[in-house]
Amino acid sequence: MDQSNENSSVSGSELFPSSDVLSRLAVSESGFVFDPASGHNFTVNETGLVLLRLLLKEPRLDQILETLRDEFDADPRDIERDVIEFVSALRENVGA
């Protein structure tokens, strides 16, 4: 049984920063991210940039994981763990 599939039934809405917060972020091609409300800035790597763009487009954890599984050749459990870690760091950076 695929453990990650079982966990990914979570929609993600409770893990992700709110769509208001995500939509206000200024995300540049270089991976530099600026939050105009809090004044915080942080950087993300290439994979983080892909994930951030997915979050902006589709804030559902199961669908994001599916897209990432298709795009990256990695263990699905690692992908899910990395996504949750990333989202947690993102919440800290945007204070949401």
Added chain:
Amino acid sequence: MSIIDATVAITGMNAKPDNPGPGLAVARCLREAPDFKGRIIGLGYDALDPGLYLDDYCDASYLLPYPSAGDDALLDQLQMIQQHEQIDILLPCLDAELPGMVRLLPALKEMGFKTFLPTSEQLRLRNKDRLPELAEMAGINCPEIKAITQAGFFYKCQEEGWSYPLVVKGLFYGAYIVHSADEAADAFRKIAAEWGFPVLVQTMVKGEEYNLTAVGDGEGNLLGPVMMKKMAVTDKGKAWSGISIDDQPLLDASAALAKAIKWRGPLEVEVMRDQQGHYQLIEINPRFPAWIYLSVGVGRNLPLTLLQLATGRKPTAFSKTKAGVLFIRYAVENIVPIAEFESVVMQGGRNMSTVSGTDNKE
């Protein structure tokens, strides 16, 4: 576009790197405003105030007597300066001089100075010891604050529910974070010696500092708000670098404050934001901050707005709030010939205009 061709006197030329007064930054804003073509007269209290010697910003400079010298000494000096320079508008930029300037408004008006200042009551309301009252009027939170006159308070304050660390503050300037009664008593003595009584004690608020500057029109409106998050500070906690932001809750809270007391003139609102994103009001300063040049950076020249209001003009429309504009302050050595310094020390100013109608009479 209505060009302002006037002579403007600006105080607070003490642009020291670790804790600069706002005057020089205000002068810089005006100098770079296409709508301003007038002269700028820099006013300072110390012959070593850097702004007094910067010709790019000040056409002439003068010393003022310290507030402790009394109202008459200030009026005499302003009268002398007025005879030389025919000043149209006076922009005080320091907290400590505001109560005196407001008290002397009728005399200043008679001398020909236009101003755009808060009333005495508005000034009292934003006093640090009355912040909780004002915060309640505006519906925002505020840390507990108490005015004290004896250092003994710090040795028994825990019985009254206070706990360290605390912030010990002067009524106008100065703030120390203290972690024990001995440290607090030491800070109390330093502040009392420099700024007098009462000394204020405030509960420590943990979080990030955010500031807003704007001009109150005196009718309850906040004009041209510019918001900033400090990115780096000096040893004295002053902004060394900051970034403009666009935060609706901070704007709403500040607008509520301005509306509650119908603030008139420039102001700076200082708040702390805790980890939950809630604001606590820390201070309201009745003048522009030293980082006011950021207002030019975001396309809202607030000193020009103030000048427009002081001269009865309609303020220029403001551009949309621009977040993500940084300032990074730096220190520069200005080379000053000894004759210039001598002029300030001995004559009380430099580049002084000849008094009209009194020269070449003999």
